[in-house]
Amino acid sequence: MPIPKAELHVHIEGTLEPELAFALARRNGLTPPHPDVDSLRRAYSFTDLQSFLDLYYALMDVLRTEADFTDLATAYLDRAAAQGVRHAEIFFDPQAHTGRGISLDTVVNGLTAALNTSEHTHNISTTLILCFLRDRPAAEALDTLHQARPHLEHISAVGLDSAEVGHPPEKFTEVFAAARDLGLRRVAHAGEEGPASYIWQALNLLGAERIDHGIRCLEDPDLVTHLAATQTPLTVCPLSNVRLRAVPDLAQHPLPALMEAGLLVTVNSDDPSYFGGYVHDNYQALHTHLGLGAEQLRQLARNSFTASFLTPQRKAQLI
Ligand code: ADE
Numbered sequence: 001m002p003i004p005k006a007e008l009h010v011h012i013e014g015t016l017e018p019e020l021a022f023a024l025a026r027r028n029g030l031t032p033p034h035p036d037v038d039s040l041r042r043a044y045s046f047t048d049l050q051s052f053l054d055l056y057y058a059l060m061d062v063l064r065t066e067a068d069f070t071d072l073a074t075a076y077l078d079r080a081a082a083q084g085v086r087h088a089e090i091f092f093d094p095q096a097h098t099g100r101g102i103s104l105d106t107v108v109n110g111l112t113a114a115l116n117t118s119e120h121t122h123n124i125s126t127t128l129i130l131c132f133l134r135d136r137p138a139a140e141a142l143d144t145l146h147q148a149r150p151h152l153e154h155i156s157a158v159g160l161d162s163a164e165v166g167h168p169p170e171k172f173t174e175v176f177a178a179a180r181d182l183g184l185r186r187v188a189h190a191g192e193e194g195p196a197s198y199i200w201q202a203l204n205l206l207g208a209e210r211i212d213h214g215i216r217c218l219e220d221p222d223l224v225t226h227l228a229a230t231q232t233p234l235t236v237c238p239l240s241n242v243r244l245r246a247v248p249d250l251a252q253h254p255l256p257a258l259m260e261a262g263l264l265v266t267v268n269s270d271d272p273s274y275f276g277g278y279v280h281d282n283y284q285a286l287h288t289h290l291g292l293g294a295e296q297l298r299q300l301a302r303n304s305f306t307a308s309f310l311t312p313q314r315k316a317q318l319i
């Protein structure tokens, strides 16, 4: 059985496997996104973050009903349980659905129909992280936050994702302050493709408590010192970084350097259906391509619980 771990960086829409996409297209009477599953999988060849996001947003058009979102979450839980996940903090992208006429109620009710019972059905505790699309206006993010108010019992945090370069965190300062006032925790994608200065902005302007990706922090020694001193977690996604060409190959991935610098590093899958592996596959790739040993992998798994939004009591039970 894979080592018990938490997953802190997984986009539920990024767990949509081609087979399920075809099944949902059929169920909803839609033209399939590609002639067949194999040709769709062959399209999973990306040159950068934007080339992935184009396909990611297009394919999620098959998600239409509450049952579709329930099936998506159930399929993720099945895979996550087999990968040793005991706790998952799951991103979702409301604006990617409301922008095409699917209500936030449909999305959250569908997801939570599966997630509310996940401890019982899969031995995995779960919570949702509502992500704002950073390439959309800040006013739309604020409106999304207001729409989410009836659902806050299922949502522990807000996040920031989508196309990073040219969309600095500072644009969302007011939205993140409003989220804090609602009692929500805060995380943000930063330093995936964007510069180290975006990580500083996420910390100082958004109050981000974790940085998603964050690998480009290594370009700023003062930032590395700060992240180490504050033990601000990074949710690193090795297979994603290679597939989106943020890193040339796994053997050159900066994860060992981040660990050696004393940072609180965690390992995650990001969009596992698109990037060739779920969370434990990422741990295994670190062993195979970077020679990480059993003790280092155990440390990364411990870090995943430490970096979670679980209570100290629950962390102590799981670590
Ligand atoms: N949305 C889904 N996956 C993402 C990623 N890796 N970076 C930014 N936004 C995303």
Ligand code: ZN
Pocket (backbone or CB within 6 Å): 009, 011, 161, 189, 212, 270
């Ligand atoms: Zn991500």
